[in-house]
Amino acid sequence: MGSTRETLQLCKDAHKSGATHALALPPSYYGTLLNDDKIVQHFYEVADASPIPLLIYNFPAAASGRDLSSDAIVRIAQHPNVVGVKLTCGNTGKLARVADDAPEGFFVAGGSADFILQGQVVGANGTIAGLANIAPRACARVMELVAGGRLAEARRLQAVVAKGDWVAIQTGFVGVKAAIGHFEQYGGAPRKPCVEPSDQEMKGIVEGLSELRRVEAELEEEAARADAAG
DSSP: OOOHHHHHHHHHHHHHTTOSOEEEOOOOTTGGGOOHHHHHHHHHHHHHHOSSOEEEEEOGGGTTTOOOOHHHHHHHTTSTTEEEEEETTOOHHHHHHHHHHSOTTOEEEESOGGGHHHHHHTTOSEEOOGGGGTOHHHHHHHHHHHHTTOHHHHHHHHHHHHHHHHHHHHHHHHHHHHHHHHHHSOOOOOOTTSOOOOHHHHHHHHHHTHHHHHHHHHHHHHHHHHHHTO
16 A cells, blocks of 8 residues: 555445455555554544445565554554454464454454464454465364364364465465365466466475365365254
8 A cells, every 4th residue: 555545545446346344554665754653644544534444454574564563553443444453464462462452342363374273362353364265164163162162172273274374375375376276176377477386386285285175174074964964
């Protein structure tokens, strides 16, 4: 996002296209000129005029290294049209502080399957994870196990999920799309300048996800049996 005006226009465009919420990165171009006060003001001005609620997107890798502090996030969260945050920074200490200090009803989500368990333990409401496109049942099961107090089982499954997510982290959306294409027969090629993985890279992706996909298949079979039993 380059400016407050551009961010607001994109929110309006998204609303016209049917979106119900906007996931908004902080401004980052000329990031050295920005401090917490300026970024908080940016989000407030966008939220004041946006026709749809905002979720803060803290993803330093996609924002020129800009990593919002928990203090800034909690300040932004006071605006009634800012309803949540996705923390892809991976900082579970920050997640814990935001979950504890944000207004009641504010949605706090981890941004990676790498730390579903850790996020749930410190108060996350959920996780918005790219890996869930590859193994949705496994990701959901970690949350179910935590909610049921079965932490030892959750820890074991989280280890499998984290190993799978490490493949996704290393290969990015290119690897995720390729994996979906391999396992589910859809996904598609990435937009240029990114290119599809080589045969050797694809072999590594499939091997790296093999344990997670085995668990996912077991959970799918379990769900099918439950459906058949009524």
